Amino acid sequence: MTMLKPISFLILIVCTNFVVIECRTIQPNDENLIQQICKKTPNYALCIQYLHSDPKAPSADVRGLALIMVNVMKNKANIAINKIHQLIGKSPPDQKEALDNCADNYNAIVVADIPEATEALLKGNPKFAEDGANDAVVEARGCENGFKGKSPLTAENNAMRDASAITAAIVRNLL
Amino acid sequence: MDRTNNSNHDVPFTYVSLPIGPHEDEALVESRGKWKARPVVFCGLLVLVSLVAFNGYKGSNGNITTLTSNEDLKQKTIHSHKWKPVSRGVSAGVSEKSNRLFTKSNNIGGMLFPWNNTMLAWQRTAFHFQPEENWMNDPNGPLYYKGWYHFFYQYNPNGAFWGDIVWGHAVSRDLIHWIHLPLAMVADEWYDQNGVWTGSATILPNGDIIMLYTGATDALVQVQNLAYPADLSDPLLIDWIKYPKNPVLVPPPEIEVYDFRDPTTAWLTSQGKWRISIGSKMNKTGIALVYDTKDFKTFERIEGILRAVPKTGMWECVDFFPVSTKLDIGLDTSARGDDVKYVMKVSLDDDRHDYYALGTYDENGVDFVPDDTNKDVGTGLRYDYGVFYASKTFYDQSKERRVLWSWIGESDSEDADVAKGWASLMGIPRTIVFDKKTGSNLLQWPVEEVERLRMKRCKFHNEKVMPGSVVLLNIGSASQLDIEAEFNIDKKDIEKIKQTNEEYNCETSGGAANRGALGPFGLLVLADEGLSEYTPIYFYVVKGSNGNLKTSFCSDQSRSSLATDVDKSIFGSTVPVLEGEKLSLRILVDHSIVESFAQGGRTCVTSRVYPTTAIYENAQLFLFNNATEATVTASLNVWHMNSAFINDKQVKLKS
Numbered sequence: 001m002t003m004l005k006p007i008s009f010l011i012l013i014v015c016t017n018f019v020v021i022e023c024r025t026i027q028p029n030d031e032n033l034i035q036q037i038c039k040k041t042p043n044y045a046l047c048i049q050y051l052h053s054d055p056k057a058p059s060a061d062v063r064g065l066a067l068i069m070v071n072v073m074k075n076k077a078n079i080a081i082n083k084i085h086q087l088i089g090k091s092p093p094d095q096k097e098a099l100d101n102c103a104d105n106y107n108a109i110v111v112a113d114i115p116e117a118t119e120a121l122l123k124g125n126p127k128f129a130e131d132g133a134n135d136a137v138v139e140a141r142g143c144e145n146g147f148k149g150k151s152p153l154t155a156e157n158n159a160m161r162d163a164s165a166i167t168a169a170i171v172r173n174l175l
Numbered sequence: 176m177d178r179t180n181n182s183n184h185d186v187p188f189t190y191v192s193l194p195i196g197p198h199e200d201e202a203l204v205e206s207r208g209k210w211k212a213r214p215v216v217f218c219g220l221l222v223l224v225s226l227v228a229f230n231g232y233k234g235s236n237g238n239i240t241t242l243t244s245n246e247d248l249k250q251k252t253i254h255s256h257k258w259k260p261v262s263r264g265v266s267a268g269v270s271e272k273s274n275r276l277f278t279k280s281n282n283i284g285g286m287l288f289p290w291n292n293t294m295l296a297w298q299r300t301a302f303h304f305q306p307e308e309n310w311m312n313d314p315n316g317p318l319y320y321k322g323w324y325h326f327f328y329q330y331n332p333n334g335a336f337w338g339d340i341v342w343g344h345a346v347s348r349d350l351i352h353w354i355h356l357p358l359a360m361v362a363d364e365w366y367d368q369n370g371v372w373t374g375s376a377t378i379l380p381n382g383d384i385i386m387l388y389t390g391a392t393d394a395l396v397q398v399q400n401l402a403y404p405a406d407l408s409d410p411l412l413i414d415w416i417k418y419p420k421n422p423v424l425v426p427p428p429e430i431e432v433y434d435f436r437d438p439t440t441a442w443l444t445s446q447g448k449w450r451i452s453i454g455s456k457m458n459k460t461g462i463a464l465v466y467d468t469k470d471f472k473t474f475e476r477i478e479g480i481l482r483a484v485p486k487t488g489m490w491e492c493v494d495f496f497p498v499s500t501k502l503d504i505g506l507d508t509s510a511r512g513d514d515v516k517y518v519m520k521v522s523l524d525d526d527r528h529d530y531y532a533l534g535t536y537d538e539n540g541v542d543f544v545p546d547d548t549n550k551d552v553g554t555g556l557r558y559d560y561g562v563f564y565a566s567k568t569f570y571d572q573s574k575e576r577r578v579l580w581s582w583i584g585e586s587d588s589e590d591a592d593v594a595k596g597w598a599s600l601m602g603i604p605r606t607i608v609f610d611k612k613t614g615s616n617l618l619q620w621p622v623e624e625v626e627r628l629r630m631k632r633c634k635f636h637n638e639k640v641m642p643g644s645v646v647l648l649n650i651g652s653a654s655q656l657d658i659e660a661e662f663n664i665d666k667k668d669i670e671k672i673k674q675t676n677e678e679y680n681c682e683t684s685g686g687a688a689n690r691g692a693l694g695p696f697g698l699l700v701l702a703d704e705g706l707s708e709y710t711p712i713y714f715y716v717v718k719g720s721n722g723n724l725k726t727s728f729c730s731d732q733s734r735s736s737l738a739t740d741v742d743k744s745i746f747g748s749t750v751p752v753l754e755g756e757k758l759s760l761r762i763l764v765d766h767s768i769v770e771s772f773a774q775g776g777r778t779c780v781t782s783r784v785y786p787t788t789a790i791y792e793n794a795q796l797f798l799f800n801n802a803t804e805a806t807v808t809a810s811l812n813v814w815h816m817n818s819a820f821i822n823d824k825q826v827k828l829k830s
Contacts, residue, residue: 101289108590112336119338123369123391124433127524128337135589142588142740146289175488175525
């Protein structure tokens with residue numbers, strides 16, 4: 001009979017541990033989710049970096065993380081657009097056509113892809129968010145490839161492409 | 176089948192009966208209406224075929240010989256190095272199920288290919304349904320009422336991309352010539368404030384029309400709502416009323432609020448109740464929920480589910496309907512009986528494809544059981560192996576047929592859509608019947624009314640196409656065509672080649688540039704004369720290890736355009752070819768959409784094509800045979816197609 005007390009105490013400890021451990025994986029606000037999700041994207045380090053730059057990330061679910069990335073896409077697009085505007089005035093003539101084309105590419109990202117992705121994620125129709133993110137990759141690539149010589153927008157296009165590819169990969173988890 | 180011995184001296188309008196699909200006993204009717212007088216002079220029925228030596232894919236050098244004399248029919252051999260296999264490039268980190276857009280990475284030499292207005296304007300179709308501008312997606316609530324076909328659709332009034340969705344509306348007498356009406360429903364209630372999404376119509380025996388549709392509420396929950404016409408005496412059904420006590424269905428507790436949409440047309444149970452299904456998912460298992468109702472206002476959740484298939488993901492746009500196993504007619508959605516099989520169809524969110532299965536339906540057990548569990552809902556047959564999604568059927572009681580509508584999205588980039596001001600088409604509506612010959616698939620065929628658009632016909636009979644050759648069909652401009660063709664491989668060629676274990680897969684076997692003993696051969700559509708751009712639609716036959724032939728039917732977009740921002744996938748599938756059957760196909764070419772049908776509609780492939788050069792008067796049609804051993808004989812009818820003038824007719828009501 002005297003064995004019962006320590007045994008039941010042991011059982012209590014074990015069960016409590018068990019519950020605590022299990023609870024850890026159930027909670028959405030878990031660093032593990034961000035890591036799990038980022039592992040499934042083409043660029044783990046960049047994904048972690050982008051998500052961590054938003055205070056809402058630790059408590060976000062997959063949908064929330066995707067929305068955070070759409071916001072990152074929006075920032076990258078705006079940076080590119082600003083640079084395109086700067087360049088258009090002073091560019092050499094052989095770059096003018098390519099820059100105009102880039103303006104069209106990024107206009108599509110800002111006017112169509114990002115609003116579409118945002119609405120799709122908010123309203124629970126994620127395939128359109130994947131479409132929007134995938135298209136942004138195509139637009140960034142289109143801009144970059146339009147330059148005959150060296151592109152003045154390589155850094156901006158790469159950033160756009162990377163952010164969009166990460167977004168698309170995160171959205172895939174919702175499908 | 177008897178064939179007149181065709182030669183250069185054929186009497187005009189000699190009719191040659193080609194097997195054209197399910198209605199084999201019907202004669203091919205010449206197009207009615209204004210286009211009876213045909214110019215005899217032109218291509219017409221002379222076997223005026225000129226041969227173009229294929230000269231490599233980046234355009235020609237000086238070596239093209241065009242032969243115009245009939246006596247001088249020489250065919251040039253195409254050296255195999257000219258047909259370069261497509262370099263697929265590296266798709267880093269992209270899973271197989273990724274959206275196809277992500278693989279549009281064919282960057283040939285880093286060339287910028289800017290779209291100009293001429294190229295973009297050409298892309299609009301002449302006889303496919305599309306609104307005047309902006310974005311369209313799922314077909315909604317198709318029905319036939321008081322002499323009019325009604326068509327509703329997901330529409331964005333604000334841009335050429337998905338968003339702000341409302342219900343567009345159009346009517347037609349014949350499923351081809353459409354009149355646009357004012358929007359049927361907009362997002363003006365809390366229960367559809369964030370989207371008036373997809374739904375289906377049920378016509379009750381007393382003539383009432385019920386529309387059930389999904390609304391995305393102000394709280395972003397997906398619910399089902401009831402709407403009905405404001406005035407049933409208005410054959411155009413212009414105004415719609417939403418039931419004041421909407422929603423009529425909310426997500427059940429075990430279902431996510433984001434996974435509850437696209438209610439089906441209802442069918443009568445033997446208890447006299449109406450039954451519907453709504454697709455959803457539990458984790459990654461696609462499921463179809465079932466509800467019964469007497470009045471479409473209160474619903475009873477039925478225990479169990481119609482079907483569940485693991486790993487298929489969310490089931491959108493569920494469709495469930497009976498087909499006759501004996502008759503070539505459609506059946507009312509509530510039909511039942513001994514000679515009836517059931518079709519369950521889903522749109523998979525996961526891979527943007529529409530799948531169907533044939534099977535049996537047990538009403539009491541609420542069970543759909545596929546005839547072949549290896550080809551289950553979402554894992555087996557597809558309606559179409561190309562761009563084809565969110566499809567929906569309806570029963571056309573006026574002609575006793577079941578008609579299939581489908582959304583055909585764009586395969587280009589968004590900046591082109593923004594520039595051209597529109598995105599998406601509907602496929603030509605198709606009739607659906609059970610394939611009595613195979614017993615294991617459906618047959619789809621463009622509705623016969625599309626044949627009313629046929630104008631001038633060019634006929635080619637028993638054209639012999641040697642291995643490795645290309646034949647220009649001198650029919651004039653080739654952007655709007657209806658083609659019916661038959662192909663025959665020389666029996667001696669089949670007998671002499673070795674058996675092989677080759678597994679051919681349209682999507683991964685390298686397209687029309689990849690030569691086999693008995694394929695590929697078929698047609699090059701939207702091709703320019705120099706063959707810098709072309710889209711092969713072809714058969715590829717493999718002689719298997721038991722001597723049996725296995726046939727694939729493919730549409731190859733890999734060289735469809737010099738542009739670098741369009742999708743260049745290859746689509747297709749195997750197609751059953753029964754003993755004694757010739758290889759037959761039908762192709763509808765309408766500018767940037769190509770719809771292809773093999774063996775009377777056993778395998779169908781829809782693709783979007785965006786050439787930069789092979790447009791307007793430069794678009795041509797070729798026969799080709801890139802097999803190494805097989806000599807192929809082709810017979811075809813090619814009709815030029817009239818426009819349906821869809822966007823010339825709008826009904827604008829005073830606000």
